[in-house]
Amino acid sequence: xxxxPPPPQQTESRPPPELRDDVLAEIFSRIPxxxxxxxxxxxxxxxxxxxxxxxxxxxxxxxxxxxxxxxxGFFCEEKALTGPFSxxxxxxxxxxxxxxxxxGGGDGWLIPCDSRHGRALFITQPPLQLLVLDxxxxxxxxxxxxLCAVDGCGHHDCHGRAYRVxxxxxxxxGGATHxxxxxxxxxxxxxxxxxxxxxNARVQARRPSVLVGNARLYFLCDNNTSIVEFDMATMTLSVxxxxxxxxxxxxxxxxxxxxAILKQSRTLHQWSKEEATNQWKxxxxxxxxxxxxxxxxxxxxxxxxxxxxxxLIGFADGVIVVRTHDGVFTVELGSSRPPKKVSRxxxxxxxxxxxxxxxxxxxS
Numbered sequence: 001x002x003x004x005p006p007p008p009q010q011t012e013s014r015p016p017p018e019l020r021d022d023v024l025a026e027i028f029s030r031i032p033x034x035x036x037x038x039x040x041x042x043x044x045x046x047x048x049x050x051x052x053x054x055x056x057x058x059x060x061x062x063x064x065x066x067x068x069x070x071x072x073g074f075f076c077e078e079k080a081l082t083g084p085f086s087x088x089x090x091x092x093x094x095x096x097x098x099x100x101x102x103x104g105g106g107d108g109w110l111i112p113c114d115s116r117h118g119r120a121l122f123i124t125q126p127p128l129q130l131l132v133l134d135x136x137x138x139x140x141x142x143x144x145x146x147l148c149a150v151d152g153c154g155h156h157d158c159h160g161r162a163y164r165v166x167x168x169x170x171x172x173x174g175g176a177t178h179x180x181x182x183x184x185x186x187x188x189x190x191x192x193x194x195x196x197x198x199x200n201a202r203v204q205a206r207r208p209s210v211l212v213g214n215a216r217l218y219f220l221c222d223n224n225t226s227i228v229e230f231d232m233a234t235m236t237l238s239v240x241x242x243x244x245x246x247x248x249x250x251x252x253x254x255x256x257x258x259x260a261i262l263k264q265s266r267t268l269h270q271w272s273k274e275e276a277t278n279q280w281k282x283x284x285x286x287x288x289x290x291x292x293x294x295x296x297x298x299x300x301x302x303x304x305x306x307x308x309x310x311x312l313i314g315f316a317d318g319v320i321v322v323r324t325h326d327g328v329f330t331v332e333l334g335s336s337r338p339p340k341k342v343s344r345x346x347x348x349x350x351x352x353x354x355x356x357x358x359x360x361x362x363x364s
Contacts, residue, residue, distance in 0.1 A: 024049070025058050033062070034070040036358035037093035043360040054360045063357055068317060072096075072358060074328075074342065074351040075112035075120050077206060086110050086122070089328070089343045089351070094358050096120075096135030113206050115352035119163060123206070132165065132184075136358055143182055166217055168209075168230050168237075170202040177203055179230045179237055195237035201226040207350055208314055212256055243271040243280040259320055259333065261312060266290045268320075270333060287331070292339050293324050314351030321351040 019027075031038050043050040052058055063069075072094040076087045086109070088096055099110065110131070114121040122131045130143035143165055165182040167189075180192040201221040210218040215233040220242065229238045243258050256273040258280070267290075270283040314321035318333045321342075328348055329339040 021052055024052060025061060028053060028058070029062050029065050032070075033066050033357055034072075034092050036072070039359055050360060059357075059359060062359065066357075069118075069355045069357045071316060071319070071353045071355050073354050074314065074321065075115050075354055076343075076348045076352070077111050077350040078345065078347045079349055080347065084109065084111055084349075086112050087345075087348075088354075089345075089348075091342055096354070097138030098133070098135065099131075099138075099140060111206060112350070112352050114209065115354045116211065117163065118356040120352070120354060121165065130165065130167070130182075132163065135354060136356060141184070164232070166230060166232060168203055168217065168219055168228065169205070170221075172202060177228055177237055179235075181232055181235070190235065193235050193237055195228075195239065197228075197239045198226070201228075201239065203228050208352060210256060210315075218256060243282070259312060259315070261289060261322070268331065289322070289331075292331070293322065293326075293329055313348060314353060316353035316355060319353070321353070323348055 028039070028042060031042070039053060043053045070092070072090075072092050073096070074089040074091070075096075076089055078085055078087055086098075088098065110122045110124050112120060113123055113130070118134065118136070120133045120135055122133060123129075124131050124142075131140055132143055133140045162183070162185045164184070166179065167182070168177065168179045170177045174196075175198065176194050176196045178192050178194045181190045182188070183190075201223055203219045204222055207220065212218065215231060217230045217232070219228045219230070221228060225242055227240050227242050229240055230236075231238075243260075258271045258273075260269050260271075261267070266288070268287045270286075271280045272283060273279070274281055311323045312320055313323050313328070318335075320331050320333060322329050322331055322339070323346060325346055326344075327341055327346055328343040328351065329341050331339045
């Protein structure tokens with residue numbers, strides 16, 4: 001009988017070689033920014049990974065690779081029988097840090113006015129004041145559009161940097177619109193500037209504005225036939241006509257654009273303003289929203305126009321936000337992709353998209 005074979009020698013297994021930081025950074029930079037929870041979980045694996053992910057070198061590389069920050073959600077104003085209140089509609093895993101001041105007719109409320117460059121602007125009461133909030137860090141400053149004040153900033157990581165707040169409003173009785181700018185560097189407001197125009201052309205309160213470049217802001221008036229332009233470089237106000245049947249503007253950075261839902265045809269139309277001729281050009285791309293968005297069945301079916309109460313309530317970077325009887329949808333302009341439902345609530349009257357990179361280094 002042959003002897004049994006000798007047992008295999010026990011060899012000590014060696015751990016795989018550690019990856020260099022530059023290799024790890026290359027891997028981690030491919031994580032999509034529209035789901036911030038992934039980077040947070042990765043940073044919790046070990047301290048070296050957290051130091052890497054929160055370092056300036058990785059953050060600069062991450063922002064440069066992904067360019068435009070993603071939409072993490074929408075700050076919304078909603079209507080209720082007890083009064084207006086604010087809400088945050090999540091489109092990702094991001095959860096903002098928002099101060100609790102009640103709402104809906106309680107002792108205090110906090111209503112969104114704007115959101116830009118990683119910050120959000122609210123109006124609060126009591127006391128009646130403006131509040132600038134960083135939803136990622138929770139930092140707030142009591143003080144309407146929020147603007148980064150750093151020259152050459154790509155607006156990818158404006159947290160903690162200087163900013164400006166532009167406040168534009170119309171005196172209903174006097175038919176004049178006034179504007180002023182607050183600076184976080186001087187802790188002071190500028191001298192106001194004013195312009196007289198038609199008393200019916202009132203700047204829409206707490207509705208999205210359009211920023212072109214980093215100096216010109218545009219506000220749609222209540223009558224939808226006029227637009228107020230505020231040039232912060234020259235501190236001047238002017239009134240320009242809007243395109244026929246226009247809705248809120250939607251383009252930032254390149255030029256001024258407008259979109260409108262025509263009630264008669266229930267189609268989405270777009271215009272762009274040509275700088276050379278100073279005229280509005282109607283774009284050929286028209287979308288039939290009746291075929292894309294749902295309507296509430298059984299509501300005044302005898303009236304073909306009441307089946308669909310579409311309303312533009314927000315916009316950002318080629319995306320508009322449309323409210324219907326069945327909820328809130330985002331529609332990508334210039335795209336054939338179907339609309340995306342982001343909320344079931346149909347009482348939202350204004351939506352301010354929150355765009356930012358939410359990384360471990362941002363909230364530290």
